[in-house]
Amino acid sequence: MGFKYVEYNLSNADIPSSIQQKSISAIQNCMECHSLDEHDSVRAPSLAKVLGAKLGSTDYQHNSDSLRNDERIWTRELLSDFLVAPETVIPGTTMPSSNLNDPLVVDAIVSALDGLKNDVSIPPAERER
Numbered sequence: 001m002g003f004k005y006v007e008y009n010l011s012n013a014d015i016p017s018s019i020q021q022k023s024i025s026a027i028q029n030c031m032e033c034h035s036l037d038e039h040d041s042v043r044a045p046s047l048a049k050v051l052g053a054k055l056g057s058t059d060y061q062h063n064s065d066s067l068r069n070d071e072r073i074w075t076r077e078l079l080s081d082f083l084v085a086p087e088t089v090i091p092g093t094t095m096p097s098s099n100l101n102d103p104l105v106v107d108a109i110v111s112a113l114d115g116l117k118n119d120v121s122i123p124p125a126e127r128e129r
């Protein structure tokens with residue numbers, strides 16, 4: 001379950017199709033570094049189970065001390081703020097800004113990542129990568 005799921009989720013989300021498209025391509029950019037496979041935190045932390053987890057708690061080997069030592073839990077709100085301005089929310093993070101300035105796109109990305117963790121309502125075929 002990975003990008004194909006996210007694409008399916010966003011294509012069926014109750015948001016304007018322009019926002020669907022922007023959100024899908026924004027997540028494509030994330031995947032230059034990140035994986036949606038929970039066991040792949042090689043190049044950057046896996047995004048499979050972000051919401052509800054402690055910050056910096058994957059087995060990614062190169063976390064900044066700022067992220068690793070932050071005791072907060074990823075909520076929707078914190079993740080949204082982080083995606084808009086990583087360095088403002090976690091000074092010293094090595095996560096680059098993705099220049100996400102449309103709140104609808106940010107919200108759609110956060111929902112898709114939330115769904116990736118929880119959603120059991122989609123057809124099995126759509127869950128495969």
Ligand code: HEC
Nearest residue numbers: 029030033044045055056057058063064067093094095098
């Ligand atoms: C150029 C590479 C790159 C891109 C593109 C990128 N990230 Fe990251 N991201 C990182 C790195 C590296 C870290 C680890 C930061 C640290 O340790 O301070 C990170 C950290 C994170 C974290 C915190 C994970 C944790 O374990 O707490 C989240 C969530 C995240 N990124 C989401 C995203 C999303 C969503 C996108 C796309 C909108 C994105 N990233 C785009 C490199 C990237």
